[in-house]
Amino acid sequence: MKNYSINWLRVSFCLLFKSFLASFLFITLSCETGDFENQTSEVTIEDIALKAVIIPVSVSANGDDGNVPANTLDGNLNTRWSSKAYSGKYITYDLGSPKTISSLKVAWYKGNQRKAYFKIRVGNSTSSLSTIFDAKRTGSSGNTTNLETYSFDEVTARYVRISCFGNSSSAWNSITETQIHSSGTPPPPTGDSPGDVLGLTSNTWKLNCFTGSPGSSAVYRDDVLDATGESFSTYEDPNYFYTDGEWTYFKCYRGLGGSANSSNPRVELRELINGNLANWDAKNGNNTMTWTVRVDQLPKSKSGKDGVLCFGQIHGPSSTVDDVIRVQFIGDPDQSSGNVRIKISGYITEDVLGGSKILSGTYKLDTSYTFKLVYNDGLVELFEGGNRIFDQEMDTSTEGNYFKVGNYLQSVKGASYTGSHGIVRIKNLRITH
Numbered sequence: 379m380k381n382y383s384i385n386w387l388r389v390s391f392c393l394l395f396k397s398f399l400a401s402f403l404f405i406t407l408s409c410e411t412g413d414f415e416n417q418t419s420e421v422t423i424e425d426i427a428l429k430a431v432i433i434p435v436s437v438s439a440n441g442d443d444g445n446v447p448a449n450t451l452d453g454n455l456n457t458r459w460s461s462k463a464y465s466g467k468y469i470t471y472d473l474g475s476p477k478t479i480s481s482l483k484v485a486w487y488k489g490n491q492r493k494a495y496f497k498i499r500v501g502n503s504t505s506s507l508s509t510i511f512d513a514k515r516t517g518s519s520g521n522t523t524n525l526e527t528y529s530f531d532e533v534t535a536r537y538v539r540i541s542c543f544g545n546s547s548s549a550w551n552s553i554t555e556t557q558i559h560s561s562g563t564p565p566p567p568t569g570d571s572p573g574d575v576l577g578l579t580s581n582t583w584k585l586n587c588f589t590g591s592p593g594s595s596a597v598y599r600d601d602v603l604d605a606t607g608e609s610f611s612t613y614e615d616p617n618y619f620y621t622d623g624e625w626t627y628f629k630c631y632r633g634l635g636g637s638a639n640s641s642n643p644r645v646e647l648r649e650l651i652n653g654n655l656a657n658w659d660a661k662n663g664n665n666t667m668t669w670t671v672r673v674d675q676l677p678k679s680k681s682g683k684d685g686v687l688c689f690g691q692i693h694g695p696s697s698t699v700d701d702v703i704r705v706q707f708i709g710d711p712d713q714s715s716g717n718v719r720i721k722i723s724g725y726i727t728e729d730v731l732g733g734s735k736i737l738s739g740t741y742k743l744d745t746s747y748t749f750k751l752v753y754n755d756g757l758v759e760l761f762e763g764g765n766r767i768f769d770q771e772m773d774t775s776t777e778g779n780y781f782k783v784g785n786y787l788q789s790v791k792g793a794s795y796t797g798s799h800g801i802v803r804i805k806n807l808r809i810t811h
Contacts (some may be wrong), residue, residue, distance in 0.1 A: 392404075423736055434471030437469065441461040479533060479535065483527050486523070489524075492545040493518050494542065496518075497512050501537050525557060587615070593634075633735045642790055646783065663811040667750070673687060675714045689705060705757050721734055
Protein backbone atom coordinates (compact mmCIF):
# COMPACT_ATOMS: atom_id res chain seq x y z
CA MET A 379 0.00 0.00 0.00
CA LYS A 380 1.32 3.44 -0.88
CA ASN A 381 1.05 6.28 1.63
CA TYR A 382 0.88 9.91 0.66
CA SER A 383 0.92 13.02 2.82
CA ILE A 384 -1.84 15.46 1.94
CA ASN A 385 -0.11 18.62 0.82
CA TRP A 386 -3.05 20.97 1.20
CA LEU A 387 -6.58 20.92 2.52
CA ARG A 388 -9.55 20.38 0.38
CA VAL A 389 -11.72 23.22 1.48
CA SER A 390 -11.50 25.39 -1.61
CA PHE A 391 -15.19 25.96 -2.08
CA CYS A 392 -17.06 29.03 -0.81
CA LEU A 393 -17.67 28.63 2.92
CA LEU A 394 -21.04 30.15 3.73
CA PHE A 395 -20.93 29.59 7.46
CA LYS A 396 -19.06 31.14 10.36
CA SER A 397 -16.21 29.24 12.00
CA PHE A 398 -16.38 25.60 12.97
CA LEU A 399 -13.93 23.09 14.31
CA ALA A 400 -12.33 20.90 11.67
CA SER A 401 -12.33 17.19 12.42
CA PHE A 402 -10.47 14.39 10.74
CA LEU A 403 -11.47 11.17 9.07
CA PHE A 404 -9.91 8.21 7.39
CA ILE A 405 -11.60 7.21 4.14
CA THR A 406 -10.69 4.34 1.85
CA LEU A 407 -11.70 4.06 -1.78
CA SER A 408 -10.94 0.72 -3.30
CA CYS A 409 -9.64 0.21 -6.84
CA GLU A 410 -6.66 -1.44 -8.55
CA THR A 411 -3.47 -0.52 -10.39
CA GLY A 412 -3.14 -0.85 -14.14
CA ASP A 413 -2.29 1.02 -17.30
CA PHE A 414 -2.31 4.80 -17.24
CA GLU A 415 -5.62 6.40 -18.13
CA ASN A 416 -4.32 9.00 -20.55
CA GLN A 417 -7.36 11.22 -20.75
CA THR A 418 -7.97 14.83 -19.75
CA SER A 419 -10.93 17.04 -19.05
CA GLU A 420 -11.57 20.57 -17.88
CA VAL A 421 -14.12 21.18 -15.15
CA THR A 422 -15.41 24.40 -13.61
CA ILE A 423 -15.83 24.07 -9.86
CA GLU A 424 -19.15 25.40 -8.63
CA ASP A 425 -19.39 27.21 -5.31
CA ILE A 426 -20.74 24.72 -2.80
CA ALA A 427 -22.08 25.54 0.66
CA LEU A 428 -20.24 23.35 3.11
CA LYS A 429 -21.82 22.42 6.38
CA ALA A 430 -19.73 20.49 8.91
CA VAL A 431 -16.93 19.16 6.76
CA ILE A 432 -14.56 16.61 8.26
CA ILE A 433 -11.01 17.16 7.07
CA PRO A 434 -8.68 14.17 6.64
CA VAL A 435 -5.05 14.40 7.73
CA SER A 436 -3.58 11.70 5.49
CA VAL A 437 -4.55 9.52 2.59
CA SER A 438 -3.28 6.22 1.16
CA ALA A 439 -4.28 3.75 -1.50
CA ASN A 440 -3.27 0.25 -2.51
CA GLY A 441 -2.89 1.27 -6.13
CA ASP A 442 -2.72 4.20 -8.54
CA ASP A 443 -1.53 4.94 -12.06
CA GLY A 444 0.43 8.02 -11.08
CA ASN A 445 -2.71 10.02 -10.30
CA VAL A 446 -2.25 9.80 -6.55
CA PRO A 447 -4.93 9.59 -3.82
CA ALA A 448 -3.99 12.99 -2.35
CA ASN A 449 -5.51 14.53 -5.48
CA THR A 450 -8.98 13.72 -4.15
CA LEU A 451 -8.50 16.27 -1.36
CA ASP A 452 -6.84 19.17 -3.16
CA GLY A 453 -9.98 21.16 -3.99
CA ASN A 454 -9.32 20.82 -7.70
CA LEU A 455 -11.68 18.91 -10.00
CA ASN A 456 -8.98 18.85 -12.67
CA THR A 457 -6.83 16.40 -10.68
CA ARG A 458 -7.79 12.85 -9.73
CA TRP A 459 -6.89 9.52 -8.25
CA SER A 460 -7.07 6.72 -10.81
CA SER A 461 -6.65 2.96 -10.63
CA LYS A 462 -7.75 0.17 -12.92
CA ALA A 463 -9.61 -2.94 -11.71
CA TYR A 464 -13.17 -4.18 -11.42
CA SER A 465 -12.66 -4.91 -7.71
CA GLY A 466 -10.18 -5.13 -4.88
CA LYS A 467 -8.47 -1.74 -4.55
CA TYR A 468 -8.95 1.18 -2.15
CA ILE A 469 -7.78 4.62 -0.88
CA THR A 470 -7.71 5.76 2.78
CA TYR A 471 -8.00 8.98 4.94
CA ASP A 472 -7.45 9.50 8.72
CA LEU A 473 -9.27 11.49 11.46
CA GLY A 474 -7.03 10.27 14.19
CA SER A 475 -10.10 9.34 16.22
CA PRO A 476 -13.69 8.22 15.52
CA LYS A 477 -15.99 10.95 14.17
CA THR A 478 -19.71 11.04 13.44
CA ILE A 479 -20.49 11.22 9.73
CA SER A 480 -23.74 11.28 7.77
CA SER A 481 -22.78 11.70 4.12
CA LEU A 482 -20.03 11.70 1.55
CA LYS A 483 -19.71 13.86 -1.52
CA VAL A 484 -17.73 12.35 -4.37
CA ALA A 485 -16.88 13.80 -7.77
CA TRP A 486 -16.12 11.17 -10.40
CA TYR A 487 -13.74 11.70 -13.29
CA LYS A 488 -15.78 11.68 -16.52
CA GLY A 489 -18.81 11.38 -14.26
CA ASN A 490 -21.01 12.90 -16.97
CA GLN A 491 -20.08 10.11 -19.42
CA ARG A 492 -20.23 6.96 -17.30
CA LYS A 493 -21.47 5.52 -14.04
CA ALA A 494 -19.03 4.56 -11.30
CA TYR A 495 -19.78 1.45 -9.22
CA PHE A 496 -18.76 1.47 -5.56
CA LYS A 497 -19.54 0.77 -1.91
CA ILE A 498 -18.92 2.98 1.13
CA ARG A 499 -17.66 1.03 4.14
CA VAL A 500 -16.73 2.35 7.59
CA GLY A 501 -15.29 1.21 10.90
CA ASN A 502 -12.89 1.99 13.72
CA SER A 503 -10.38 -0.48 12.32
CA THR A 504 -9.44 -1.15 8.71
CA SER A 505 -9.76 -4.86 9.46
CA SER A 506 -13.39 -4.50 10.57
CA LEU A 507 -15.51 -2.46 8.16
CA SER A 508 -19.26 -2.43 7.51
CA THR A 509 -21.05 -1.33 4.34
CA ILE A 510 -23.25 1.74 4.86
CA PHE A 511 -23.89 2.67 1.22
CA ASP A 512 -24.06 0.18 -1.64
CA ALA A 513 -23.93 1.41 -5.23
CA LYS A 514 -22.14 -1.60 -6.66
CA ARG A 515 -25.03 -2.26 -9.03
CA THR A 516 -26.75 1.11 -9.34
CA GLY A 517 -23.63 3.25 -9.61
CA SER A 518 -23.27 7.02 -9.61
CA SER A 519 -25.66 9.20 -11.61
CA GLY A 520 -23.54 9.22 -14.76
CA ASN A 521 -24.60 12.78 -15.59
CA THR A 522 -22.24 15.14 -13.73
CA THR A 523 -18.57 15.77 -13.02
CA ASN A 524 -19.44 17.76 -9.90
CA LEU A 525 -19.77 16.42 -6.37
CA GLU A 526 -22.61 13.95 -5.81
CA THR A 527 -24.00 13.43 -2.30
CA TYR A 528 -24.38 9.95 -0.81
CA SER A 529 -26.28 10.10 2.48
CA PHE A 530 -26.75 7.42 5.12
CA ASP A 531 -27.74 7.07 8.77
CA GLU A 532 -25.32 8.72 11.17
CA VAL A 533 -22.38 6.51 12.00
CA THR A 534 -19.27 6.99 14.11
CA ALA A 535 -16.06 5.78 12.51
CA ARG A 536 -12.42 6.56 12.14
CA TYR A 537 -12.11 4.85 8.77
CA VAL A 538 -14.25 4.97 5.64
CA ARG A 539 -13.61 2.82 2.62
CA ILE A 540 -15.15 3.39 -0.80
CA SER A 541 -14.66 0.13 -2.63
CA CYS A 542 -14.72 0.68 -6.39
CA PHE A 543 -15.81 -1.80 -9.06
CA GLY A 544 -14.98 -0.04 -12.32
CA ASN A 545 -17.45 1.98 -14.36
CA SER A 546 -20.09 1.43 -16.99
CA SER A 547 -17.58 1.53 -19.85
CA SER A 548 -14.30 0.16 -18.42
CA ALA A 549 -12.44 -1.12 -15.38
CA TRP A 550 -11.09 2.35 -14.55
CA ASN A 551 -11.91 3.95 -11.20
CA SER A 552 -11.23 7.69 -11.07
CA ILE A 553 -12.22 10.12 -8.32
CA THR A 554 -11.46 13.82 -8.64
CA GLU A 555 -12.65 15.03 -5.24
CA THR A 556 -14.05 13.69 -1.96
CA GLN A 557 -15.76 15.47 0.92
CA ILE A 558 -16.81 13.92 4.23
CA HIS A 559 -19.66 15.55 6.14
CA SER A 560 -21.10 15.33 9.62
CA SER A 561 -24.77 16.06 10.20
CA GLY A 562 -24.21 19.12 12.35
CA THR A 563 -24.04 22.71 11.20
CA PRO A 564 -21.72 25.30 12.71
CA PRO A 565 -23.10 27.11 15.74
CA PRO A 566 -24.38 30.64 15.12
CA PRO A 567 -22.31 33.57 16.34
CA THR A 568 -22.68 34.16 20.07
CA GLY A 569 -22.98 37.94 19.73
CA ASP A 570 -23.19 40.85 17.33
CA SER A 571 -19.72 42.37 17.70
CA PRO A 572 -17.37 42.38 14.68
CA GLY A 573 -15.28 39.68 16.33
CA ASP A 574 -18.28 37.48 17.07
CA VAL A 575 -19.65 37.86 13.54
CA LEU A 576 -16.29 36.74 12.12
CA GLY A 577 -15.83 34.02 14.75
CA LEU A 578 -12.70 35.51 16.33
CA THR A 579 -11.27 34.53 19.71
CA SER A 580 -8.21 35.66 21.64
CA ASN A 581 -6.85 32.12 21.25
CA THR A 582 -6.74 32.37 17.46
CA TRP A 583 -6.25 36.03 16.49
CA LYS A 584 -4.68 39.31 17.60
CA LEU A 585 -5.97 42.60 16.16
CA ASN A 586 -3.49 45.26 15.02
CA CYS A 587 -5.49 48.49 14.99
CA PHE A 588 -5.67 52.14 16.07
CA THR A 589 -7.25 53.98 18.93
CA GLY A 590 -8.36 57.58 18.71
CA SER A 591 -9.95 59.42 15.81
CA PRO A 592 -8.30 59.16 12.39
CA GLY A 593 -5.62 61.82 12.04
CA SER A 594 -3.02 63.16 14.42
CA SER A 595 -4.69 61.65 17.50
CA ALA A 596 -4.70 58.09 16.15
CA VAL A 597 -2.34 55.71 17.97
CA TYR A 598 -1.26 52.41 16.46
CA ARG A 599 -1.80 49.40 18.77
CA ASP A 600 -0.03 46.15 18.08
CA ASP A 601 -2.73 44.44 20.17
CA VAL A 602 -5.71 46.74 20.48
CA LEU A 603 -7.64 44.38 22.78
CA ASP A 604 -4.75 44.31 25.21
CA ALA A 605 -4.45 48.11 24.98
CA THR A 606 -8.15 48.71 25.63
CA GLY A 607 -8.81 45.83 28.04
CA GLU A 608 -11.64 44.57 25.84
CA SER A 609 -12.36 41.26 24.08
CA PHE A 610 -13.54 40.30 20.62
CA SER A 611 -17.04 39.91 22.09
CA THR A 612 -17.16 43.58 23.05
CA TYR A 613 -14.68 45.51 20.93
CA GLU A 614 -15.92 47.71 18.10
CA ASP A 615 -14.70 51.01 16.68
CA PRO A 616 -16.72 52.69 13.88
CA ASN A 617 -13.52 54.33 12.62
CA TYR A 618 -11.62 51.09 12.02
CA PHE A 619 -13.33 47.81 12.99
CA TYR A 620 -17.09 47.29 12.76
CA THR A 621 -19.84 45.07 11.34
CA ASP A 622 -23.16 45.09 9.53
CA GLY A 623 -24.11 41.71 11.00
CA GLU A 624 -22.87 39.76 7.96
CA TRP A 625 -19.45 41.21 7.19
CA THR A 626 -16.69 42.43 9.47
CA TYR A 627 -15.20 45.69 8.18
CA PHE A 628 -11.54 46.72 8.35
CA LYS A 629 -11.04 50.43 7.61
CA CYS A 630 -7.57 51.94 7.50
CA TYR A 631 -6.34 55.45 6.67
CA ARG A 632 -3.25 56.60 4.84
CA GLY A 633 -0.93 58.69 7.01
CA LEU A 634 -1.62 56.99 10.36
CA GLY A 635 1.77 55.32 10.72
CA GLY A 636 2.28 51.67 11.53
CA SER A 637 4.19 49.12 13.53
CA ALA A 638 7.83 49.26 14.57
CA ASN A 639 8.75 47.10 11.57
CA SER A 640 6.58 48.80 8.95
CA SER A 641 5.38 52.36 8.50
CA ASN A 642 2.51 51.21 6.31
CA PRO A 643 -0.66 51.42 8.44
CA ARG A 644 -2.89 48.42 8.96
CA VAL A 645 -6.10 47.24 10.64
CA GLU A 646 -5.28 43.59 10.44
CA LEU A 647 -5.58 40.26 12.24
CA ARG A 648 -2.46 38.33 13.19
CA GLU A 649 -2.70 34.56 13.68
CA LEU A 650 -2.33 33.04 17.15
CA ILE A 651 -2.25 29.39 18.20
CA ASN A 652 -3.66 28.70 21.66
CA GLY A 653 -3.25 32.37 22.51
CA ASN A 654 0.43 32.47 21.54
CA LEU A 655 2.01 34.01 18.45
CA ALA A 656 1.72 31.45 15.65
CA ASN A 657 5.03 30.26 14.27
CA TRP A 658 4.71 27.23 12.00
CA ASP A 659 6.90 25.31 9.60
CA ALA A 660 5.53 24.94 6.07
CA LYS A 661 7.08 21.48 5.80
CA ASN A 662 4.62 20.18 8.39
CA GLY A 663 0.82 19.93 8.40
CA ASN A 664 -1.66 21.48 6.00
CA ASN A 665 -1.28 25.25 6.36
CA THR A 666 -4.32 26.87 4.76
CA MET A 667 -6.29 30.09 5.19
CA THR A 668 -9.68 30.43 3.48
CA TRP A 669 -11.66 33.67 3.57
CA THR A 670 -14.31 35.60 1.67
CA VAL A 671 -13.35 39.20 0.98
CA ARG A 672 -14.90 42.27 -0.58
CA VAL A 673 -12.81 45.41 -1.08
CA ASP A 674 -14.94 48.57 -1.27
CA GLN A 675 -12.27 51.27 -1.38
CA LEU A 676 -8.60 51.63 -2.30
CA PRO A 677 -6.37 54.30 -0.72
CA LYS A 678 -4.16 56.76 -2.53
CA SER A 679 -0.50 55.75 -2.67
CA LYS A 680 2.24 58.14 -1.61
CA SER A 681 3.08 58.80 -5.26
CA GLY A 682 -0.57 59.50 -6.04
CA LYS A 683 -0.36 57.30 -9.14
CA ASP A 684 -2.32 54.29 -7.87
CA GLY A 685 -3.97 52.59 -4.92
CA VAL A 686 -2.75 49.33 -3.40
CA LEU A 687 -4.27 47.37 -0.54
CA CYS A 688 -3.29 44.00 0.95
CA PHE A 689 -6.16 41.86 2.26
CA GLY A 690 -4.32 38.61 3.05
CA GLN A 691 -0.75 37.46 3.59
CA ILE A 692 1.66 34.95 5.02
CA HIS A 693 4.34 36.51 7.14
CA GLY A 694 7.63 34.72 7.60
CA PRO A 695 10.68 35.18 9.81
CA SER A 696 11.72 38.84 9.51
CA SER A 697 15.40 37.91 9.65
CA THR A 698 15.23 36.02 6.34
CA VAL A 699 12.07 36.53 4.28
CA ASP A 700 9.77 39.00 6.12
CA ASP A 701 6.48 38.67 4.17
CA VAL A 702 6.35 35.35 2.33
CA ILE A 703 3.43 36.57 0.20
CA ARG A 704 1.07 39.55 0.14
CA VAL A 705 -2.21 39.30 -1.79
CA GLN A 706 -3.28 42.75 -2.94
CA PHE A 707 -5.69 44.64 -5.13
CA ILE A 708 -4.15 47.40 -7.22
CA GLY A 709 -6.10 50.07 -9.03
CA ASP A 710 -6.52 53.84 -9.16
CA PRO A 711 -5.99 56.18 -6.21
CA ASP A 712 -9.12 56.42 -4.01
CA GLN A 713 -10.94 54.02 -6.35
CA SER A 714 -14.32 52.85 -5.01
CA SER A 715 -15.78 50.87 -7.95
CA GLY A 716 -14.80 49.19 -11.17
CA ASN A 717 -12.00 46.88 -12.25
CA VAL A 718 -8.84 46.15 -10.29
CA ARG A 719 -6.05 43.57 -10.58
CA ILE A 720 -4.37 41.19 -8.16
CA LYS A 721 -0.79 42.04 -7.28
CA ILE A 722 1.40 39.42 -5.59
CA SER A 723 4.27 40.84 -3.56
CA GLY A 724 6.58 39.63 -0.83
CA TYR A 725 9.55 37.29 -0.86
CA ILE A 726 7.84 34.75 -3.14
CA THR A 727 7.85 37.22 -6.05
CA GLU A 728 10.27 40.01 -5.20
CA ASP A 729 13.15 37.71 -4.21
CA VAL A 730 12.32 34.43 -5.93
CA LEU A 731 10.99 35.91 -9.18
CA GLY A 732 12.81 39.24 -9.14
CA GLY A 733 9.80 41.54 -8.74
CA SER A 734 6.13 41.84 -7.87
CA LYS A 735 3.71 39.98 -10.14
CA ILE A 736 0.40 41.23 -11.55
CA LEU A 737 -1.91 38.28 -12.19
CA SER A 738 -3.93 37.96 -15.36
CA GLY A 739 -7.68 38.34 -15.06
CA THR A 740 -9.93 41.17 -13.99
CA TYR A 741 -11.46 41.62 -10.56
CA LYS A 742 -13.83 44.27 -9.26
CA LEU A 743 -14.29 46.37 -6.19
CA ASP A 744 -17.61 45.98 -4.33
CA THR A 745 -17.57 42.29 -5.32
CA SER A 746 -17.04 39.30 -3.03
CA TYR A 747 -14.41 36.63 -3.73
CA THR A 748 -13.39 33.54 -1.79
CA PHE A 749 -9.64 33.02 -1.60
CA LYS A 750 -7.53 30.18 -0.25
CA LEU A 751 -3.88 30.73 0.62
CA VAL A 752 -1.76 27.58 1.07
CA TYR A 753 1.86 27.07 2.10
CA ASN A 754 2.89 23.41 2.33
CA ASP A 755 6.07 21.50 1.52
CA GLY A 756 7.78 24.71 0.42
CA LEU A 757 5.08 25.51 -2.17
CA VAL A 758 3.02 28.72 -1.92
CA GLU A 759 -0.36 28.63 -3.67
CA LEU A 760 -3.30 31.02 -4.05
CA PHE A 761 -6.78 29.91 -5.11
CA GLU A 762 -9.79 32.02 -6.00
CA GLY A 763 -13.20 30.34 -6.25
CA GLY A 764 -11.58 26.89 -6.43
CA ASN A 765 -9.16 27.81 -9.23
CA ARG A 766 -5.44 28.05 -8.58
CA ILE A 767 -4.30 31.47 -9.79
CA PHE A 768 -0.74 31.52 -8.44
CA ASP A 769 1.87 29.00 -7.27
CA GLN A 770 5.59 29.22 -6.65
CA GLU A 771 8.21 27.20 -4.79
CA MET A 772 10.19 28.90 -2.02
CA ASP A 773 13.97 28.80 -2.23
CA THR A 774 14.76 29.20 1.47
CA SER A 775 13.60 28.26 4.98
CA THR A 776 9.95 27.33 5.49
CA GLU A 777 9.92 28.03 9.24
CA GLY A 778 8.54 30.89 11.35
CA ASN A 779 5.31 31.60 9.46
CA TYR A 780 1.86 32.93 10.35
CA PHE A 781 -1.25 34.15 8.53
CA LYS A 782 -2.51 37.73 8.50
CA VAL A 783 -5.79 39.04 7.08
CA GLY A 784 -7.58 42.38 7.00
CA ASN A 785 -6.58 45.77 5.61
CA TYR A 786 -2.87 46.51 5.21
CA LEU A 787 -2.23 49.65 3.15
CA GLN A 788 0.63 49.39 0.68
CA SER A 789 2.73 52.13 -0.94
CA VAL A 790 1.65 54.80 1.58
CA LYS A 791 4.76 54.77 3.79
CA GLY A 792 5.57 58.34 4.82
CA ALA A 793 2.46 59.78 3.19
CA SER A 794 0.56 62.51 5.01
CA TYR A 795 -2.95 62.09 6.39
CA THR A 796 -5.56 63.34 3.92
CA GLY A 797 -8.55 61.19 4.83
CA SER A 798 -7.75 58.75 2.02
CA HIS A 799 -8.49 55.21 3.19
CA GLY A 800 -9.14 51.61 2.25
CA ILE A 801 -12.16 49.51 3.23
CA VAL A 802 -12.14 45.70 3.35
CA ARG A 803 -15.01 43.41 4.31
CA ILE A 804 -14.32 39.83 5.44
CA LYS A 805 -16.41 36.82 6.38
CA ASN A 806 -16.07 33.01 6.47
CA LEU A 807 -12.53 33.18 7.79
CA ARG A 808 -10.94 29.81 8.55
CA ILE A 809 -7.42 28.53 9.19
CA THR A 810 -6.27 24.91 9.28
CA HIS A 811 -2.89 23.32 9.98
